Amino acid sequence: RKEVEQDPGPFNVPEGATVAFNCTYSNSASQSFFWYRQDCRKEPKLLMSVYSSGNEDGRFTAQLNRASQYISLLIRDSKLSDSATYLCVVNIIGGTSYGKLTFGQGTILTVHP
Amino acid sequence: ETGVTQTPRHLVMGMTNKKSLKCEQHLGHNAMYWYKQSAKKPLELMFVYNFKEQTENNSVPSRFSPECPNSSHLFLHLHTLQPEDSALYLCASSLQLPGTGRDEKLFFGSGTQLSVL
Numbered sequence: 179r180k181e182v183e184q185d186p187g188p189f190n191v192p193e194g195a196t197v198a199f200n201c202t203y204s205n206s207a208s209q210s211f212f213w214y215r216q217d218c219r220k221e222p223k224l225l226m227s228v229y230s231s232g233n234e235d236g237r238f239t240a241q242l243n244r245a246s247q248y249i250s251l252l253i254r255d256s257k258l259s260d261s262a263t264y265l266c267v268v269n270i271i272g273g274t275s276y277g278k279l280t281f282g283q284g285t286i287l288t289v290h291p
Numbered sequence: 292e293t294g295v296t297q298t299p300r301h302l303v304m305g306m307t308n309k310k311s312l313k314c315e316q317h318l319g320h321n322a323m324y325w326y327k328q329s330a331k332k333p334l335e336l337m338f339v340y341n342f343k344e345q346t347e348n349n350s351v352p353s354r355f356s357p358e359c360p361n362s363s364h365l366f367l368h369l370h371t372l373q374p375e376d377s378a379l380y381l382c383a384s385s386l387q388l389p390g391t392g393r394d395e396k397l398f399f400g401s402g403t404q405l406s407v408l
Contacts, residue, residue, distance in 0.1 A: 182333070210395060221381060221399035222334070223293070265334070267397075269389045276346060277390035279397060281326075281334040 179204050182268045184282035191289055195256045199285045201266030202248045210269035211242055211249050215262045222265055256289045294318040297382050297400035305408050312367040312403045314382030322388045323365040325357060328379040340365060341388050372407045379404050
């Protein structure tokens with residue numbers, strides 16, 4: 179099983195649509211979770227951290243389900259500018275006292291007019 | 292501008308060449324990282340440095356040699372690479388290492404697109 183797994187998509191949605199991505203992780207001891215966004219040929223940029231109680235930032239909502247070991251990202255009222263690859267990042271706890279921020283392969287989103 | 296600067300942006304090298312990638316962060320962070328991103332694959336962690344000491348070598352071949360002279364600068368020295376090493380190499384920094392319970396968010400540089408011929 180991959181340490182961090184995402185549905186690669188692509189997701190093609192019209193402007194204004196609501197779209198949701200899920201990400202599963204294998205290590206139940208993981209404590210830190212993030213969503214990053216990567217535009218074509220650019221570096222990943224932090225979109226939002228994911229907290230246990232769930233959190234919202236404008237049109238974006240992130241949820242964490244520890245029991246089922248997945249996190250989700252919901253985008254409401256999609257904009258053309260939301261087109262990007264969305265990367266799930268999980269702190270995978272290994273043999274050392276520190277973890278490794280481990281990336282999923284990303285989910286491609288295309289928002290069309 | 293993320294505060295992490297990488298040079299060069301693009302690099303083409305032959306298998307017998309020696310080159311170096313440079314990364315500098317202006318964020319006052321303590322940890323620096325090298326990641327590799329190949330087409331259709333997740334970002335792969337290569338090396339981690341904390342306060343200029345290496346804390347992670349993720350089974351990277353010795354043809355990749357990192358150097359961290361201080362907390363703000365990170366290099367990746369390349370020699371006798373293979374065509375399969377062609378990828379986007381990303382430098383990142385964070386205030387603290389993951390798992391410390393403190394600020395561990397990664398900030399990336401723009402990357403070096405490497406082609407090995």
